Amino acid sequence: MNETNNTGIEPDEWEPLRAYTNARIALGKTGVSVPLSESLQFRLAHAHAKDAVYSQLNLDELTTALSITGLPVYCLRSRAVSRDMYLQRPDFGRLLDTPSEEQLRQLNSPPADISIIVADGLSATAIMKNAGAVIPVLVEKIQQAGYSLAPVIVVEQGRVAVKDAIGGILQPRLAIIFIGERPGLSSFDSMGAYITYAPRPGLTDERRNCVSNIREQGLSAELAVDKLMYLIDSAFRLQLTGVALKDNNELGTSNLPKRIADSEAE
Incomplete structure (x- = not known):
């Protein structure tokens, strides 16, 4: 029989592993129940999510934070006119509304190498906490590598595939969307970044690469930028993204491939 400590909680043999993860393991127990403090922490995490x-x-x-890049920032909307509609109709979050489409077409922006898009996704909190720390650094690295950039696009009520709708209009060679990921019970502020080469409407998940869990307690801004630059280069x-493009960057920036200018860039 396990001994209880002075709080009346019976310890768990996995207790040492709690130092390495925020997952709910080794909670201990009081009788047949989890401790009250752990039950309350669960409810708090659920409320945060x-x-x-x-x-x-x-x-x-957000616009002020992104303007540090020196790029124009435009705020658009998807066809989901409310949060409830966004949650009930995922297809509406993948398309721009008509005024946003018209605004984008009127930019007359020449096709660039890379288009950066930001969307709230399932956690605007994640974008507000992380985008300002990642995107300006990434833009600087992209410009140093010699790639051209389109204006930054912010989409309210947007999903990942709205990037392809935008790509069909702006026609960049590659698009990146930063989006709030589905909140977990230990990570309500996690941002993801999805990369697509030759973005256009109709593409599916196998054509995208994802860098996930970008947040202070997860993948740091510095490491996220390194991974993104590796995938971009x-x-x-290779002139592709998705399942055929593997993230083999384990050694940091020193292992990044040099940009190879292909004939399509001319």
């Missing part, structure tokens, strides 16, 4: 799903972008604050070298 629900709040993240219904959180909203602060467009003024590899995508241009």
Whole structure:
């Protein structure tokens, strides 16, 4: 029989593993139940996750943070006119509304190598906490590598595939969307980045690469930028993204491939 400590909680043999993960393991027990403190922590985490799903972008604050890149920033909307519609009709989140399409077409922006898009996804909280730390650094690295950039596009009520709708209009060679990921009970503020070479409407998940769990307690901004630059350079070298493009970058920036300019870039 396991001994209880002075709080009346029977310890768990997995207790040492708690130092390495935020997962709910080794909670201990009191009788046949989990301790009250752990039950309350679960409810708090669940509340954070629900709040993240219904959180909203602060467009003024986000635009200011993204303007540091020196690129124009345009705020658009998907066809989901409310959060409830966004959750009930995923297909509406994958398309721009008509005014946004018209605004994008009127930009008359020449096709660039890379288009950066930001969407709230399932956690605007994740975007507000992480986008400002990642995107300006990534833009600097992209420009140093010699790639051209389209204006930054922010989409409210957007899903990953809205990147392809935007790509069909702006016609970049490659598009990246930063989006709030589905909140977990230990990560309500996680941002993901999806990369697609030759983005256009109708593409599916196997044509995308994802860098996930970008947040302070997960993948740091520095490592996220390194991974993204590796994937960007590899995508241009191979002229593809998705299941055929493997993330073999384990040694950091020193292992990044050099940009290879292909004939299509001319």
